[in-house]
Each structure stands twice: as structure tokens, then as C-alpha cells.
Amino acid sequence: MNDFFAFLYETLSYLNTFSDDMYNTNAYVPTGLSSVAISLAGMTIYYYLINHPRLNRWFHWFGMSLILAVINFGIAWIMSDKALFALYSEQGQEMPYGYEIFTFSLINAVWTLVFNFVFSMIIKWWSRNCDHTPF
Amino acid sequence: MNKLYVIGIGGTGSRVLKSLTMLLAAGVKINASEIVPIIIDPDLAAGDLERAVSHIRNYCKVYDALDHNTASSNTFFGTKINTSLIPSLRIPVKNTADVAFKDFIGLALMKDDKANYNANHALASILFSERNLDSTMEVGFKGNPNIGSVVLNQFSSSKEFKDLAEAVKKDDRIFIISSIFGGTGAAGFPLLAKEIRKEKSKDENAALQNVPIGAVTVLPYFDVKADENSEIDSTPFFSKTKAALSYYKKNLNEVNVMYYIGDKPSNLYANSEGGAEQRNDAHFVELAAALAIIDFAQYGDADFPVHEGKLQHSSIYKEFGIKNEAKQITFGDLDETTNLIVKKPLTQFTLFCKYLNEQINDSLKQPWALKHKFDENFMTSAFYRSNLKAVKDAYIEWLSEMSANSRAFTPFLLAENKSNVFALIKDEKPKKSLIGKSNYSLFDDVLNDKQRNLNASASQPQLFMELFHAATQKLVKSKFRM
Incomplete structure (x- = not known):
């Protein structure tokens, strides 16, 4: 699973030692799983709990997607920062990443948009009011 | 029941037919496979008639576009309104356009050998006022049933009426709508009922003679504004109603179910003798009259035995009432x-x-x-x-x-x-x-x-x-x- 998420994240941008540290600490997995779970839960809520005829245009879906992407941006930030801070603390060093954490979080947000789309295509068909959303 | 022929006479007839059409559009159920609407009104330009015909035609177009298979649960526009028998929807009243009543009855010809006016002339002069005799009839009989009863006597000779007589089959029914206080309806209803029950020769279709007939006659429910230039005056509405009711009691034995519907007149309509201006607003009484048609259709065929034009059971008389005396009626x-x-x-x-x-x-x-x-x-x-x-x-x-x-x-x-x-x-x-x-x-x-x-x-x-x-x-x- 670590390899799978590493492939996802590093395909978009390989960030040298940051990516290696993430891989070696297995930090991709909880971030990736959280993102997938949040994306799935968010889309399920959109299609089956909100499921509202006034919120079923493509831009409503996109708005929901952006919210989930922002949430997962924050989660990636917190989780990667926590994992790498712990790694470097053990070594008695200061964590050297800042820009990399931002980039990784952004990549996670982009993947969240992709997850949202994929989950939408799978689950939308049984939604009463949103089965034509985003198209 | 197979077909229900609904014959509306005069302005009230048209307005009740309009109400029936609206009820059917809404999906009110009627126990008839189809409704055949027919209007008898000499005033072909009457606003009420035009509106009723237009609504019926539009209803039919919507109905025809729907599938009406048994699997459908839709009841909107659920009843067929058949206009194929009389596409114009009207049984024409001939020789009334631009003709004064005195010319229609040939008053000027009522003379003896010496060219003096004869007894017929004298009788006509007793039965009809000068104003009656000078009255033209292209917009109806202007509240004068004495004129209507003479003129309408000829509608049974029209092609449309003969087509109707041919078309009526066993299991069909006829319902007649009229007002009792006007001219056309008050005159046309008893004539029509009698014409339907007339004895037919053996080779003619006897179904018409024995068809169950229902009828609603609308008692006065509005007044018209006084206008000295108009022949219509609402003052005698009640006395005319009493006279007609008395006539019906003694002479009308053709109808199986008779519905009486009326209300205390509390509204004043514009005084229009006829034509496009005769376009009265819809009224609850007309809706109630349309409900009489639905009620009539609920009866079983065994309720109306008729043999050789004679009722085998006495007529049923019904009235319509509401639960509360309200000026603004709601469902409650x-x-x-x-x-x-x-x-x-x-x-x-x-x-x-x-x-x-x-x-x-x-x-x-x-x-x-x-x-x-x-x-x-x-x-x-x-x-x-x-x-x-x-x-x-x-x-x-x-x-x-x-x-x-x-x-x-x-x-x-x-x-x-x-x-x-x-x-x-x-x-x-x-x-x-x-x-x-x-x-x-x-x-x-x-x-x-x-x-x-x-x-x-x-x-x-x-x-x-x-x-x-x-x-x-x-x-x-x-x-x-x-």
C-alpha cells in the first residue's frame, strides 16, 4: 500500500529527500487512506445525505469537491509534518521541509479531486436528485 | 355505461360544460367511457360558448396526445371527450340570424282571404309583446322562453340532431343542462326531453327513445344590471322560475333524474343580451351542476327502466347543498x-x-x-x-x-x-x-x-x-x- 500511494504522490512530483523520508516512515499510507476515506465519505454525504435538488448542478458538486480538497490539503499537511517532525526529532535535528510539505499537501488536494470524480462516477447513479451531477 | 351525451343549452349550458371539462382535466372520475358534449345555442358568437368550445377542443388535443393504457396511473385528462359525432359541438338553430321573431313566425302572413289579420295573428299578439315580436334572435332569446319554445321546436330536424339520434345506443345516456330563468335553456330543455322520448317508427333506432335522461336545471343564481336598452331584466327571474317549475311539475315526465341547483343571487353581472360580451365569470353553482353529471353517471342501468319512451319508475329529484352557509366556500x-x-x-x-x-x-x-x-x-x-x-x-x-x-x-x-x-x-x-x-x-x-x-x-x-x-x-x- 505504501508503494501504491508513493506511486500516486511521486508521479505528480518527486520531492527528493522529502519523498524518501515519507516513503521510509510509511507516512504516505495514513495520509492517502485518510484522503480516500474523506473523499468517499464526502461524496456519499453529497449524493445521499444532502441529495438536494437545489444543490445538484456541476458547480455545486465542484464546490463540494473543493471543500474536500481543502480538508485533505490540511490533513496531508498535518500528517506529513507530524511524521517527519517525529523522524527528525529522534535524530536530534530540525526538520528541514517547508516548501515540500506545502507541495505534498497540494498534490494530495489534486488527488482528492481525482478521487472525488472517480467516486462520483461510481456512486452517483442511485442518487435521487444528483444522478446527473456533475454531468 | 358506455357514452354520456351531455347537452348544454344556452349560456348556462356552456358554462357548466366548461366546469365539467375542468373537473375532467383535473382527473375527477366519471363512470362513463366517454363524454360527448353538445351545445344548443342560437347565439353562435356568445363568449361563454366560445370559451367552452375552445376549452373542450384543447382538452381533446391533450387527451389525444396521451396513451391511456391500463398500466398508466395518471388520471389527469382521464376521460375521453368525443367530438367526432358533432365536430362543431353545436346543434344549430336555423333561421335565427338577423331575423325578427315576427318574421320567423310569419306574423305578416297571418291574414284571412280578405287580407285582414286572422285569429292566429290575434293569438300571437296576445302571447307575444311588441318587443318580443320585434326582437331579433341571432344572440338568443334574451330571457324570453316564450320565443325560445317556438324557435327551438325546429332543432330536432337538424342533421346534427338526427346524427345524435342515430348514434345513441343501448347503455348510453343523455344529460341535459339548462337554466330555468333565462330564455334558451328554459325553452329548450323540456322541448329536447320530449323530442328524445318521442315515439319512433320501428325501423328507427329505439335506443334514443329509451335512453336514461338526467338533467340539471339551474335556478337563479345571479342578477343582471338594470339596462333599459336591454331586453334582459333580472326582476322576473323568480316569477319565471316559479312558472317554469310549475310547468315541469305538471308536464315534464321524461327525465329519470332531475337535479335542481341554485343560490340566492348575490352578484350582479353586466347586462349583455348575447354575443361575445355574454361572457360571465365562472361560478360555484356551475361547478355544482357539473357534479350533478358525475352523480348521474354513478347510477346503475337498472335504476332507469324506460319502455317505449315511458319511465317505468318515477323520476328522482335531487338538490345540491353545502355543509356551511359561507360566502367564501372552502373545502371545509x-x-x-x-x-x-x-x-x-x-x-x-x-x-x-x-x-x-x-x-x-x-x-x-x-x-x-x-x-x-x-x-x-x-x-x-x-x-x-x-x-x-x-x-x-x-x-x-x-x-x-x-x-x-x-x-x-x-x-x-x-x-x-x-x-x-x-x-x-x-x-x-x-x-x-x-x-x-x-x-x-x-x-x-x-x-x-x-x-x-x-x-x-x-x-x-x-x-x-x-x-x-x-x-x-x-x-x-x-x-x-x-
């Missing part, structure tokens, strides 16, 4: 039996019409519209843009006129109220929704739900009507427990 003022017939269909159809007026253009991106292609093309199709819209507009106009009339029938709050759509029925609080959707978003939610059960192979008009019938049915059940 109607008897339970009446509500059972009209409340649910009228509420469903009113919701449907209001949705079409207030919301549909904003909902064309909803799944129910996208999936079944209810798009701009559909909205501009003849079915939607011309036919359905015409009936919808007529229906709302009909309700609005009844609610503005006196006594008013005002069961619905018709004004646009998008923030409280289901505050529709007067004096009735809708149940609150617990699912976080309200007003037209709830309506769309239900449409989106119901569209999934549609049989996509049906025609688009059928799908449209079926969808809205199912959705409004669910909404009135959840909001009003109907």
Missing part, C-alpha cells in the same frame, strides 16, 4: 361526499398548474427533466406550448373567476408564494417536512424520485403527465393526508 364548507369527489384531484391539478406557472422553467436541469428530455424542444412543442398550456391557463382562470365571484368558491390560495408553496389549501395547514426540503425543492425532489419508475417507452406527453400525476399524488398525501 363542502359536504364530505363532494370533497371525496373533488378535493384530491383539484388539489393535485392546482399544484401541477402552479408548478408549470411558477417553477418549471427553473427546473429544466433537474434529473426528471434531463433524463426524459423535457427540454426547450418539449417546452415549445404543440402539446405543451399550445394545448396543455391552454387548459392550464383556462383552469387557473376558472378557479380565479370562481374565487372572485359571489358566492365565492375559494378553496385555494392561488397567488404565487414560492416561500410557502404548500400553503395552498385555504384553512388547511400542510404537514411539515422532516427531510430538509420544502416548497418547490421538495416538489423537484419528488419528481426526481418518481421519474425513476416511468416506463421510458411511453410517449413524452404521457411521461410528462404521468410523472406530474404521480408526484402531486405523493405530495398531497404527505402534505394533506389525501
Whole structure:
């Protein structure tokens, strides 16, 4: 699973030692799983709990997607920062990443948009009011 | 029952037929496979007649566009109105255009050998006033049944009446609508009833003679403004009614079920002798009269044995009443039996019409519209843009006129109220929704739900009507427990 998420994240941008540290600490997995779970839960809520005829245009879906992407941006930030801070603390060093954490979080947000789309295509068909959303 | 021939005589006949058409559009059930509407009115330009004919034609166009298979649960436009027998819908009254009554009866020819006026002339002068004799008849008989009874005597010789006589079969029925206080209806009804029961020669179709006949005669329910230039005066409405009732009691033995409907006149209509200006607002009494037709259709055939034009049972007499004496009648003022017939269909159809007026253009991106292609093309199709819209507009106009009339029938709050759509029925609080959707978003939610059960192979008009019938049915059940 670590390899799978590493492939996802590093395909978009390989960030040298940051990516290696993430891989070696297995930090991709909880971030990736959280993102997938949040994306799935968010889309399920959109299609089956909100499921509202006034919120079923493509831009409503996109708005929901952006919210989930922002949430997962924050989660990636917190989780990667926590994992790498712990790694470097053990070594008695200061964590050297800042820009990399931002980039990784952004990549996670982009993947969240992709997850949202994929989950939408799978689950939308049984939604009463949103089965034509985003198209 | 097979066919129900509904013959409306005069302006009231047209207005009651209009009410019946609106009830049928809303899905009020009638125990007849089809309705055959016929209007007898010498005033071909009468506004009320024009409106009734136009509404019936539009109803038929909507009806013809629907599938009417047994699997359909849609009851909107559920009864066939058949206009093929008499496409014009009218039995013409001949020789009345631009002819003075005295010329019609040949008053000037009533002379003896020496060219002096004879006894016939004297009799005609006793029976008819100068004003009667000089009266023209292209706009009807202007409240003079004594003229009408002479002129209408000839309508049975028309091709249309003969076609009717040929068309009536066993198991069919005839219902006659007339007013008792005017001219055309008051004169035409007893004549028509007698003509139907007339003994036929053996080779003629005897079904007409023995057909069960129902009739509603509308007692005075409005006055007309006094106008010295008009021949119509409402002052003698009651005395004319009494005289006619007395005549019916002694001489009218042809009708199986006789309905009397009336109201204390509390409204004043413009005084119009006829023509396009004779266009009275719809009134609750006309709706009640239309309900008489539905009531008549409920009877079984065994209730009306008729042999060689003679009733084997005595006539049944019925009146219509409401529960509360209200100036503004709501559903709460109607008897339970009446509500059972009209409340649910009228509420469903009113919701449907209001949705079409207030919301549909904003909902064309909803799944129910996208999936079944209810798009701009559909909205501009003849079915939607011309036919359905015409009936919808007529229906709302009909309700609005009844609610503005006196006594008013005002069961619905018709004004646009998008923030409280289901505050529709007067004096009735809708149940609150617990699912976080309200007003037209709830309506769309239900449409989106119901569209999934549609049989996509049906025609688009059928799908449209079926969808809205199912959705409004669910909404009135959840909001009003109907």
C-alpha cells in the first residue's frame, strides 16, 4: 500500500529527500487512506445525505469537491509534518521541509479531486436528485 | 355505461360544460367511457360558448396526445371527450340570424282571404309583446322562453340532431343542462326531453327513445344590471322560475333524474343580451351542476327502466347543498361526499398548474427533466406550448373567476408564494417536512424520485403527465393526508 500511494504522490512530483523520508516512515499510507476515506465519505454525504435538488448542478458538486480538497490539503499537511517532525526529532535535528510539505499537501488536494470524480462516477447513479451531477 | 351525451343549452349550458371539462382535466372520475358534449345555442358568437368550445377542443388535443393504457396511473385528462359525432359541438338553430321573431313566425302572413289579420295573428299578439315580436334572435332569446319554445321546436330536424339520434345506443345516456330563468335553456330543455322520448317508427333506432335522461336545471343564481336598452331584466327571474317549475311539475315526465341547483343571487353581472360580451365569470353553482353529471353517471342501468319512451319508475329529484352557509366556500364548507369527489384531484391539478406557472422553467436541469428530455424542444412543442398550456391557463382562470365571484368558491390560495408553496389549501395547514426540503425543492425532489419508475417507452406527453400525476399524488398525501 505504501508503494501504491508513493506511486500516486511521486508521479505528480518527486520531492527528493522529502519523498524518501515519507516513503521510509510509511507516512504516505495514513495520509492517502485518510484522503480516500474523506473523499468517499464526502461524496456519499453529497449524493445521499444532502441529495438536494437545489444543490445538484456541476458547480455545486465542484464546490463540494473543493471543500474536500481543502480538508485533505490540511490533513496531508498535518500528517506529513507530524511524521517527519517525529523522524527528525529522534535524530536530534530540525526538520528541514517547508516548501515540500506545502507541495505534498497540494498534490494530495489534486488527488482528492481525482478521487472525488472517480467516486462520483461510481456512486452517483442511485442518487435521487444528483444522478446527473456533475454531468 | 358506455357514452354520456351531455347537452348544454344556452349560456348556462356552456358554462357548466366548461366546469365539467375542468373537473375532467383535473382527473375527477366519471363512470362513463366517454363524454360527448353538445351545445344548443342560437347565439353562435356568445363568449361563454366560445370559451367552452375552445376549452373542450384543447382538452381533446391533450387527451389525444396521451396513451391511456391500463398500466398508466395518471388520471389527469382521464376521460375521453368525443367530438367526432358533432365536430362543431353545436346543434344549430336555423333561421335565427338577423331575423325578427315576427318574421320567423310569419306574423305578416297571418291574414284571412280578405287580407285582414286572422285569429292566429290575434293569438300571437296576445302571447307575444311588441318587443318580443320585434326582437331579433341571432344572440338568443334574451330571457324570453316564450320565443325560445317556438324557435327551438325546429332543432330536432337538424342533421346534427338526427346524427345524435342515430348514434345513441343501448347503455348510453343523455344529460341535459339548462337554466330555468333565462330564455334558451328554459325553452329548450323540456322541448329536447320530449323530442328524445318521442315515439319512433320501428325501423328507427329505439335506443334514443329509451335512453336514461338526467338533467340539471339551474335556478337563479345571479342578477343582471338594470339596462333599459336591454331586453334582459333580472326582476322576473323568480316569477319565471316559479312558472317554469310549475310547468315541469305538471308536464315534464321524461327525465329519470332531475337535479335542481341554485343560490340566492348575490352578484350582479353586466347586462349583455348575447354575443361575445355574454361572457360571465365562472361560478360555484356551475361547478355544482357539473357534479350533478358525475352523480348521474354513478347510477346503475337498472335504476332507469324506460319502455317505449315511458319511465317505468318515477323520476328522482335531487338538490345540491353545502355543509356551511359561507360566502367564501372552502373545502371545509363542502359536504364530505363532494370533497371525496373533488378535493384530491383539484388539489393535485392546482399544484401541477402552479408548478408549470411558477417553477418549471427553473427546473429544466433537474434529473426528471434531463433524463426524459423535457427540454426547450418539449417546452415549445404543440402539446405543451399550445394545448396543455391552454387548459392550464383556462383552469387557473376558472378557479380565479370562481374565487372572485359571489358566492365565492375559494378553496385555494392561488397567488404565487414560492416561500410557502404548500400553503395552498385555504384553512388547511400542510404537514411539515422532516427531510430538509420544502416548497418547490421538495416538489423537484419528488419528481426526481418518481421519474425513476416511468416506463421510458411511453410517449413524452404521457411521461410528462404521468410523472406530474404521480408526484402531486405523493405530495398531497404527505402534505394533506389525501
